[in-house]
Amino acid sequence: MGPLAGIRIVEFAGIGPGPMCAMLLADMGATVLRVARKGPTGLGIQRPLSHDLLLRNRYSIEVDLKRPESISLVLDLVGKADALIEGFRPGVMERLGLGPDICLGRNPRLVYGRMTGWGQTGPLAHAAGHDINYVAVTGVLAAIGRRNQLPSVPLNLVGDFGGGSMYLAMGILAALLEARSSGKGQVVDAAIVDGTASLATLQYGMHGAGVQSEVRGDNVLDTGAHFYDVYECADGKLISIGPIEGRFYAELLRLLEIDAATIGPHLDRASWQTGHEVIAGKFMKHTRKHWCELLEGTDVCFAPVLTWSEAPNHPHLEARGTFVEVAGVTQPAPAPRFSRTVSARPTPPQPVTRENTAKALSAWLDTDEIEALFRASVID
Numbered sequence: 408m409g410p411l412a413g414i415r416i417v418e419f420a421g422i423g424p425g426p427m428c429a430m431l432l433a434d435m436g437a438t439v440l441r442v443a444r445k446g447p448t449g450l451g452i453q454r455p456l457s458h459d460l461l462l463r464n465r466y467s468i469e470v471d472l473k474r475p476e477s478i479s480l481v482l483d484l485v486g487k488a489d490a491l492i493e494g495f496r497p498g499v500m501e502r503l504g505l506g507p508d509i510c511l512g513r514n515p516r517l518v519y520g521r522m523t524g525w526g527q528t529g530p531l532a533h534a535a536g537h538d539i540n541y542v543a544v545t546g547v548l549a550a551i552g553r554r555n556q557l558p559s560v561p562l563n564l565v566g567d568f569g570g571g572s573m574y575l576a577m578g579i580l581a582a583l584l585e586a587r588s589s590g591k592g593q594v595v596d597a598a599i600v601d602g603t604a605s606l607a608t609l610q611y612g613m614h615g616a617g618v619q620s621e622v623r624g625d626n627v628l629d630t631g632a633h634f635y636d637v638y639e640c641a642d643g644k645l646i647s648i649g650p651i652e653g654r655f656y657a658e659l660l661r662l663l664e665i666d667a668a669t670i671g672p673h674l675d676r677a678s679w680q681t682g683h684e685v686i687a688g689k690f691m692k693h694t695r696k697h698w699c700e701l702l703e704g705t706d707v708c709f710a711p712v713l714t715w716s717e718a719p720n721h722p723h724l725e726a727r728g729t730f731v732e733v734a735g736v737t738q739p740a741p742a743p744r745f746s747r748t749v750s751a752r753p754t755p756p757q758p759v760t761r762e763n764t765a766k767a768l769s770a771w772l773d774t775d776e777i778e779a780l781f782r783a784s785v786i787d
Contacts, residue, residue, distance in 0.1 A: 408751035409436020409741075414583070415770070417442060417484050418465070418492040422451040423538070423563060424571030424599065425494035425522045426461040431576050432490075433464035434741035434750055438770050441467035442481060443759070445787075460738050462756035466767030468786055469759050476785045478504050484771055486513045489586075490579050494522040497532050507594045517592040518582040522575050524566075526598030538566035541599040545570075547607050554624025554631065570602030625676075627651060633682030634659065634673055637712055644695035645712035646702075648686075659707040663689045761787060 411432060418429040420443035433439040441462070456462070470477040482505070485491060491510060493500050500506045507519045524541050525531040542548040542565050552559040575597035586592050604611075613619035625631045634656050635649045650656040656673045660666075663686070670685055671678030690698060695711055702709040713721060719730035719737050731740045734755040741750040757763050764786050768777050780786045 408749060409434070410745055410748040410750075412436035412748070414438065414490070415488045416440070416490045416492060417481070417488045419494070419500075420444065420467070421494035421522070423494075423567040424575065425492055427568050427572035428520070428522065428575045428579070429465065429492055430461045430463060431572065432579070434753065435745075436748070436750060439465040440484065440767055440771065441465055442484075443467050443469050445469045445471050456756050456758060457734060457736055459756050460736070463733070463738075463753045464751075466757050466763055467759050468764050468767050470786065472503050472505075474785070476783060480780060480785055481505060482510070482513050485510045485517060487771055488514065488517060489583060490518040490520060492520045492522065492575070492579070497523065497527045511592055511594075515591060516586050518579050518586060518595060519592065520575050520579045520595045520597065522571060522597050522599075524571075524599045526601060527596045538563035538599070541566040541570065542603055545600055545603045545607065546611075547603055549621070550607075550610065550623065550629060552623045552629070554622070556623070558623065565606065566599050566603050569606055570604075571597065571599040574602035574605070631676070631679060632673075633670070633679050633686055636683065636686075638687055638690040640690055640695040640698060641692060642694040642696075646690060646695055646698050647710050647712050648702075649708040650706075651708075655706050655708055658705065659702075659709075662701060662705065662707060665689065 414432070414437040416429065416432060416437050416439045418425065418439050418441045420426075420441055426441075429439050429441065470480060472478065472481070485505075493505075510519055511517055521527060523532070524536040524538075525534060539548070539560055542561065547565060548558045548560070550558075551561055575595065578595035578597050582593050582595055610619055614621070620626055620631075623629060627635055630636045632651075635651060637645050637647050639645055648659060650659045653673070657667070660670075665685060667673075670682045673682070698709075699711055703711070711717075711721075718724060724730060728740055730737055731752060732738075733753050736755065738753065741753065744750070761781070765777055765781075768780075768786070772780075777786075
Protein backbone atom coordinates (compact mmCIF):
# COMPACT_ATOMS: atom_id res chain seq x y z
CA MET A 408 0.00 0.00 0.00
CA GLY A 409 1.06 3.60 -0.52
CA PRO A 410 2.41 5.48 -3.56
CA LEU A 411 5.91 4.00 -3.17
CA ALA A 412 4.80 0.36 -3.19
CA GLY A 413 7.32 -1.61 -5.23
CA ILE A 414 10.26 0.70 -4.44
CA ARG A 415 13.05 -1.10 -2.56
CA ILE A 416 15.51 0.73 -0.34
CA VAL A 417 18.55 -0.43 1.64
CA GLU A 418 19.05 1.67 4.79
CA PHE A 419 22.26 1.58 6.79
CA ALA A 420 21.48 1.97 10.48
CA GLY A 421 22.23 5.39 11.93
CA ILE A 422 20.62 8.00 14.14
CA GLY A 423 18.18 10.85 13.65
CA PRO A 424 17.75 12.11 10.11
CA GLY A 425 18.62 8.87 8.28
CA PRO A 426 16.04 6.72 10.09
CA MET A 427 13.48 9.53 9.84
CA CYS A 428 13.93 9.66 6.07
CA ALA A 429 13.65 5.87 5.86
CA MET A 430 10.48 5.95 7.98
CA LEU A 431 8.89 8.56 5.73
CA LEU A 432 9.57 6.47 2.63
CA ALA A 433 8.44 3.27 4.35
CA ASP A 434 5.27 5.02 5.54
CA MET A 435 4.50 5.73 1.88
CA GLY A 436 4.85 2.08 0.95
CA ALA A 437 8.52 1.55 0.08
CA THR A 438 10.07 -1.75 1.14
CA VAL A 439 12.95 -0.63 3.33
CA LEU A 440 15.52 -3.08 4.69
CA ARG A 441 17.59 -1.71 7.56
CA VAL A 442 21.13 -3.07 7.74
CA ALA A 443 22.62 -2.78 11.23
CA ARG A 444 26.00 -3.79 12.59
CA LYS A 445 26.04 -6.72 15.00
CA GLY A 446 26.28 -5.97 18.71
CA PRO A 447 25.55 -2.83 20.76
CA THR A 448 25.70 0.32 18.67
CA GLY A 449 25.21 3.07 21.24
CA LEU A 450 23.18 4.93 18.64
CA GLY A 451 21.28 7.90 19.98
CA ILE A 452 19.17 8.27 23.12
CA GLN A 453 18.23 4.84 24.39
CA ARG A 454 14.57 3.79 24.76
CA PRO A 455 12.59 0.55 24.41
CA LEU A 456 12.38 -0.78 20.85
CA SER A 457 8.58 -0.45 21.00
CA HIS A 458 9.00 3.31 21.35
CA ASP A 459 11.81 3.76 18.83
CA LEU A 460 9.17 4.90 16.38
CA LEU A 461 11.51 5.98 13.60
CA LEU A 462 12.10 2.25 13.03
CA ARG A 463 8.48 1.46 12.25
CA ASN A 464 7.25 -0.13 9.01
CA ARG A 465 10.39 -2.13 8.25
CA TYR A 466 12.58 -5.04 9.28
CA SER A 467 16.23 -4.98 10.24
CA ILE A 468 19.05 -7.45 9.76
CA GLU A 469 22.37 -7.50 11.59
CA VAL A 470 25.64 -8.21 9.81
CA ASP A 471 29.34 -7.88 10.53
CA LEU A 472 30.51 -5.37 7.93
CA LYS A 473 34.12 -6.38 8.57
CA ARG A 474 33.47 -9.78 6.97
CA PRO A 475 33.76 -10.10 3.18
CA GLU A 476 30.71 -12.40 3.19
CA SER A 477 28.63 -9.63 4.75
CA ILE A 478 29.81 -7.06 2.22
CA SER A 479 28.95 -9.54 -0.53
CA LEU A 480 25.43 -9.91 0.90
CA VAL A 481 24.95 -6.15 1.11
CA LEU A 482 26.11 -5.70 -2.48
CA ASP A 483 23.62 -8.37 -3.57
CA LEU A 484 20.88 -6.38 -1.86
CA VAL A 485 22.12 -3.13 -3.37
CA GLY A 486 21.99 -4.78 -6.78
CA LYS A 487 18.25 -5.25 -6.34
CA ALA A 488 17.51 -1.90 -4.68
CA ASP A 489 16.17 1.32 -6.13
CA ALA A 490 17.82 3.48 -3.48
CA LEU A 491 20.27 3.40 -0.58
CA ILE A 492 20.38 5.55 2.56
CA GLU A 493 23.53 6.01 4.61
CA GLY A 494 24.43 8.53 7.30
CA PHE A 495 28.09 7.91 8.11
CA ARG A 496 30.87 10.47 8.02
CA PRO A 497 32.39 11.00 4.56
CA GLY A 498 34.66 8.12 3.57
CA VAL A 499 33.26 5.45 5.89
CA MET A 500 31.21 3.69 3.22
CA GLU A 501 34.19 3.83 0.85
CA ARG A 502 36.42 2.16 3.45
CA LEU A 503 33.84 -0.58 3.91
CA GLY A 504 33.88 -1.27 0.19
CA LEU A 505 30.34 0.08 -0.20
CA GLY A 506 31.01 3.53 -1.63
CA PRO A 507 29.04 5.05 -4.51
CA ASP A 508 31.43 3.90 -7.23
CA ILE A 509 31.21 0.25 -6.20
CA CYS A 510 27.45 0.30 -5.54
CA LEU A 511 26.64 2.15 -8.77
CA GLY A 512 28.95 -0.24 -10.59
CA ARG A 513 26.82 -3.08 -9.27
CA ASN A 514 23.54 -1.24 -9.93
CA PRO A 515 23.78 1.68 -12.40
CA ARG A 516 20.18 2.78 -11.65
CA LEU A 517 20.81 3.07 -7.90
CA VAL A 518 20.00 6.34 -6.11
CA TYR A 519 22.68 6.65 -3.43
CA GLY A 520 21.38 8.88 -0.62
CA ARG A 521 23.99 10.34 1.72
CA MET A 522 22.92 12.07 4.95
CA THR A 523 25.44 14.16 6.88
CA GLY A 524 25.43 17.29 8.98
CA TRP A 525 28.20 19.22 7.27
CA GLY A 526 28.07 17.60 3.82
CA GLN A 527 30.47 15.43 1.85
CA THR A 528 32.87 18.32 1.25
CA GLY A 529 34.14 21.41 3.06
CA PRO A 530 36.53 22.03 5.96
CA LEU A 531 34.11 20.64 8.57
CA ALA A 532 33.01 17.59 6.57
CA HIS A 533 34.76 15.12 8.89
CA ALA A 534 33.93 16.85 12.19
CA ALA A 535 31.39 15.50 14.65
CA GLY A 536 28.25 17.54 15.14
CA HIS A 537 24.59 17.49 16.06
CA ASP A 538 21.44 19.37 15.13
CA ILE A 539 22.18 22.29 17.45
CA ASN A 540 25.48 22.94 15.67
CA TYR A 541 23.99 22.82 12.18
CA VAL A 542 21.16 25.23 12.96
CA ALA A 543 23.66 27.46 14.76
CA VAL A 544 26.07 27.88 11.86
CA THR A 545 23.30 28.62 9.33
CA GLY A 546 22.03 31.66 11.23
CA VAL A 547 18.77 29.99 12.16
CA LEU A 548 19.44 29.35 15.86
CA ALA A 549 20.42 32.96 16.51
CA ALA A 550 17.01 34.07 15.22
CA ILE A 551 14.86 31.83 17.45
CA GLY A 552 13.99 33.12 20.90
CA ARG A 553 12.77 36.06 22.90
CA ARG A 554 14.32 39.47 23.31
CA ASN A 555 17.21 39.61 25.78
CA GLN A 556 17.26 35.83 26.20
CA LEU A 557 19.53 33.13 24.83
CA PRO A 558 18.38 31.42 21.62
CA SER A 559 15.73 28.72 22.08
CA VAL A 560 16.85 25.32 20.81
CA PRO A 561 14.05 24.02 18.49
CA LEU A 562 14.46 20.37 19.55
CA ASN A 563 15.97 18.59 16.53
CA LEU A 564 13.03 19.42 14.27
CA VAL A 565 14.55 22.23 12.21
CA GLY A 566 17.98 20.72 11.49
CA ASP A 567 17.91 16.93 11.66
CA PHE A 568 14.39 16.43 10.38
CA GLY A 569 13.46 19.61 8.49
CA GLY A 570 16.81 20.41 6.91
CA GLY A 571 18.00 16.80 6.87
CA SER A 572 15.40 14.04 6.54
CA MET A 573 12.94 15.97 4.41
CA TYR A 574 15.59 17.15 1.95
CA LEU A 575 17.10 13.67 1.69
CA ALA A 576 13.66 12.17 1.03
CA MET A 577 12.90 14.83 -1.56
CA GLY A 578 16.28 14.32 -3.20
CA ILE A 579 15.88 10.55 -3.34
CA LEU A 580 12.41 10.82 -4.84
CA ALA A 581 13.59 13.38 -7.41
CA ALA A 582 16.51 11.16 -8.40
CA LEU A 583 14.24 8.11 -8.65
CA LEU A 584 11.97 10.01 -11.03
CA GLU A 585 14.93 11.10 -13.15
CA ALA A 586 16.33 7.55 -13.23
CA ARG A 587 13.08 6.32 -14.80
CA SER A 588 13.82 8.34 -17.91
CA SER A 589 17.62 8.24 -17.98
CA GLY A 590 18.18 4.73 -16.64
CA LYS A 591 20.98 6.14 -14.52
CA GLY A 592 21.29 6.52 -10.78
CA GLN A 593 23.27 9.17 -8.92
CA VAL A 594 24.47 10.34 -5.52
CA VAL A 595 22.27 12.59 -3.39
CA ASP A 596 24.45 14.66 -1.03
CA ALA A 597 21.98 15.84 1.62
CA ALA A 598 23.70 18.05 4.20
CA ILE A 599 21.73 19.35 7.16
CA VAL A 600 23.47 22.72 6.88
CA ASP A 601 22.32 23.03 3.26
CA GLY A 602 18.74 22.02 4.01
CA THR A 603 18.46 24.24 7.07
CA ALA A 604 19.78 27.22 5.12
CA SER A 605 17.23 26.44 2.40
CA LEU A 606 14.43 26.39 4.99
CA ALA A 607 15.43 29.93 5.94
CA THR A 608 15.16 31.31 2.39
CA LEU A 609 12.19 33.54 3.33
CA GLN A 610 14.02 34.97 6.32
CA TYR A 611 17.20 35.62 4.35
CA GLY A 612 15.13 37.50 1.78
CA MET A 613 13.46 39.59 4.46
CA HIS A 614 16.81 40.25 6.15
CA GLY A 615 18.31 41.39 2.87
CA ALA A 616 15.37 43.71 2.34
CA GLY A 617 15.88 45.25 5.77
CA VAL A 618 12.61 44.05 7.26
CA GLN A 619 14.07 41.23 9.38
CA SER A 620 16.14 42.47 12.31
CA GLU A 621 19.02 40.36 13.66
CA VAL A 622 17.78 41.15 17.18
CA ARG A 623 15.83 38.20 18.62
CA GLY A 624 12.30 39.03 19.64
CA ASP A 625 12.19 42.11 17.43
CA ASN A 626 10.29 40.73 14.43
CA VAL A 627 6.79 39.60 13.52
CA LEU A 628 7.50 35.86 13.61
CA ASP A 629 9.83 35.66 16.63
CA THR A 630 7.50 36.97 19.39
CA GLY A 631 8.43 40.60 18.77
CA ALA A 632 4.88 41.35 17.64
CA HIS A 633 2.05 41.19 20.17
CA PHE A 634 -0.21 39.54 17.60
CA TYR A 635 2.12 36.58 17.01
CA ASP A 636 2.95 35.15 20.38
CA VAL A 637 2.16 32.76 23.23
CA TYR A 638 0.19 33.97 26.25
CA GLU A 639 -0.54 32.57 29.68
CA CYS A 640 -4.10 32.08 30.92
CA ALA A 641 -5.57 32.30 34.42
CA ASP A 642 -4.99 28.58 35.02
CA GLY A 643 -1.33 28.73 34.01
CA LYS A 644 -1.99 27.05 30.66
CA LEU A 645 -0.93 28.62 27.38
CA ILE A 646 -2.54 29.71 24.12
CA SER A 647 -1.13 30.99 20.83
CA ILE A 648 -2.33 33.71 18.46
CA GLY A 649 -1.08 34.74 15.03
CA PRO A 650 -3.42 37.20 13.27
CA ILE A 651 -0.85 38.92 11.03
CA GLU A 652 -3.43 40.10 8.49
CA GLY A 653 -5.33 43.26 9.38
CA ARG A 654 -8.84 41.76 9.18
CA PHE A 655 -7.85 38.81 11.36
CA TYR A 656 -6.24 41.15 13.88
CA ALA A 657 -9.37 43.31 13.94
CA GLU A 658 -11.45 40.21 14.70
CA LEU A 659 -9.15 39.33 17.62
CA LEU A 660 -9.55 42.80 19.12
CA ARG A 661 -13.31 42.61 18.67
CA LEU A 662 -13.62 39.27 20.43
CA LEU A 663 -11.27 40.34 23.22
CA GLU A 664 -13.19 43.64 23.53
CA ILE A 665 -10.05 45.73 23.05
CA ASP A 666 -10.20 49.23 21.56
CA ALA A 667 -7.53 49.37 18.81
CA ALA A 668 -6.76 52.97 19.79
CA THR A 669 -5.38 51.78 23.14
CA ILE A 670 -2.61 49.91 21.29
CA GLY A 671 -2.00 51.73 18.02
CA PRO A 672 -1.43 50.46 14.45
CA HIS A 673 -0.77 46.73 14.68
CA LEU A 674 2.19 46.71 12.24
CA ASP A 675 3.87 49.68 13.91
CA ARG A 676 6.73 48.31 16.05
CA ALA A 677 6.21 51.21 18.45
CA SER A 678 2.84 49.67 19.35
CA TRP A 679 4.07 46.16 20.04
CA GLN A 680 5.14 46.51 23.67
CA THR A 681 1.84 48.11 24.62
CA GLY A 682 0.02 45.44 22.62
CA HIS A 683 1.76 42.68 24.53
CA GLU A 684 0.80 44.21 27.84
CA VAL A 685 -2.85 44.77 26.91
CA ILE A 686 -3.38 41.32 25.36
CA ALA A 687 -1.48 39.52 28.13
CA GLY A 688 -3.75 41.20 30.67
CA LYS A 689 -6.84 40.05 28.79
CA PHE A 690 -5.78 36.40 28.51
CA MET A 691 -4.87 36.26 32.21
CA LYS A 692 -8.48 36.97 33.16
CA HIS A 693 -9.81 33.53 32.13
CA THR A 694 -8.76 29.91 31.77
CA ARG A 695 -7.51 28.28 28.59
CA LYS A 696 -10.81 26.41 28.33
CA HIS A 697 -12.68 29.73 28.24
CA TRP A 698 -10.48 31.10 25.47
CA CYS A 699 -10.76 27.90 23.45
CA GLU A 700 -14.53 28.11 23.61
CA LEU A 701 -14.48 31.75 22.51
CA LEU A 702 -11.69 31.79 19.92
CA GLU A 703 -11.08 28.34 18.51
CA GLY A 704 -12.47 27.99 15.00
CA THR A 705 -12.65 31.74 14.41
CA ASP A 706 -10.43 33.76 12.07
CA VAL A 707 -8.20 35.13 14.82
CA CYS A 708 -5.58 32.41 14.12
CA PHE A 709 -5.82 30.80 17.53
CA ALA A 710 -4.80 27.47 19.05
CA PRO A 711 -4.11 26.18 22.53
CA VAL A 712 -0.50 25.25 23.30
CA LEU A 713 -0.80 21.55 24.00
CA THR A 714 1.65 19.09 25.55
CA TRP A 715 2.70 15.72 24.08
CA SER A 716 0.01 14.08 26.23
CA GLU A 717 -2.73 16.54 25.29
CA ALA A 718 -2.21 16.88 21.54
CA PRO A 719 -3.49 13.43 20.43
CA ASN A 720 -6.80 14.15 22.20
CA HIS A 721 -7.52 17.47 20.51
CA PRO A 722 -10.89 17.18 18.71
CA HIS A 723 -9.54 18.33 15.35
CA LEU A 724 -6.59 15.95 15.40
CA GLU A 725 -8.85 13.14 16.60
CA ALA A 726 -11.29 13.80 13.74
CA ARG A 727 -8.49 13.70 11.15
CA GLY A 728 -6.76 10.69 12.67
CA THR A 729 -3.52 12.67 12.95
CA PHE A 730 -2.39 10.24 15.63
CA VAL A 731 -2.81 6.48 15.71
CA GLU A 732 -2.23 3.83 18.34
CA VAL A 733 -0.08 0.92 17.23
CA ALA A 734 0.67 -1.95 19.61
CA GLY A 735 -0.32 0.26 22.53
CA VAL A 736 1.93 3.17 21.50
CA THR A 737 0.38 6.49 20.41
CA GLN A 738 2.24 8.04 17.49
CA PRO A 739 1.77 10.36 14.52
CA ALA A 740 0.07 8.74 11.54
CA PRO A 741 1.80 8.64 8.13
CA ALA A 742 1.75 11.96 6.27
CA PRO A 743 0.90 13.32 3.78
CA ARG A 744 -2.32 11.61 2.70
CA PHE A 745 -3.13 10.18 -0.70
CA SER A 746 -6.61 9.84 -2.20
CA ARG A 747 -5.96 6.62 -4.11
CA THR A 748 -2.68 5.00 -3.01
CA VAL A 749 -3.46 5.20 0.70
CA SER A 750 -0.59 4.55 3.11
CA ALA A 751 -1.04 1.53 5.34
CA ARG A 752 -1.39 1.71 9.09
CA PRO A 753 2.11 1.65 10.62
CA THR A 754 3.59 -1.58 11.91
CA PRO A 755 5.65 -1.46 15.12
CA PRO A 756 9.46 -1.64 15.20
CA GLN A 757 10.57 -5.26 14.95
CA PRO A 758 13.33 -7.00 16.92
CA VAL A 759 16.11 -8.76 15.04
CA THR A 760 15.29 -12.45 15.36
CA ARG A 761 15.99 -15.40 13.08
CA GLU A 762 12.34 -15.40 11.98
CA ASN A 763 12.27 -11.66 11.31
CA THR A 764 15.59 -11.77 9.48
CA ALA A 765 14.18 -14.45 7.18
CA LYS A 766 11.05 -12.34 6.64
CA ALA A 767 13.14 -9.25 5.95
CA LEU A 768 15.24 -10.99 3.30
CA SER A 769 12.33 -12.83 1.70
CA ALA A 770 11.50 -9.71 -0.37
CA TRP A 771 15.06 -9.70 -1.71
CA LEU A 772 16.39 -13.28 -1.82
CA ASP A 773 14.98 -16.74 -2.41
CA THR A 774 14.66 -19.31 0.36
CA ASP A 775 17.77 -21.29 -0.59
CA GLU A 776 19.92 -18.15 -0.55
CA ILE A 777 18.61 -17.15 2.89
CA GLU A 778 19.26 -20.63 4.33
CA ALA A 779 22.80 -20.59 2.94
CA LEU A 780 23.42 -17.27 4.72
CA PHE A 781 22.22 -18.74 8.01
CA ARG A 782 24.46 -21.79 7.61
CA ALA A 783 27.45 -19.55 6.92
CA SER A 784 26.60 -17.40 9.97
CA VAL A 785 26.48 -14.28 7.81
CA ILE A 786 23.10 -13.70 9.44
CA ASP A 787 21.73 -15.16 12.69
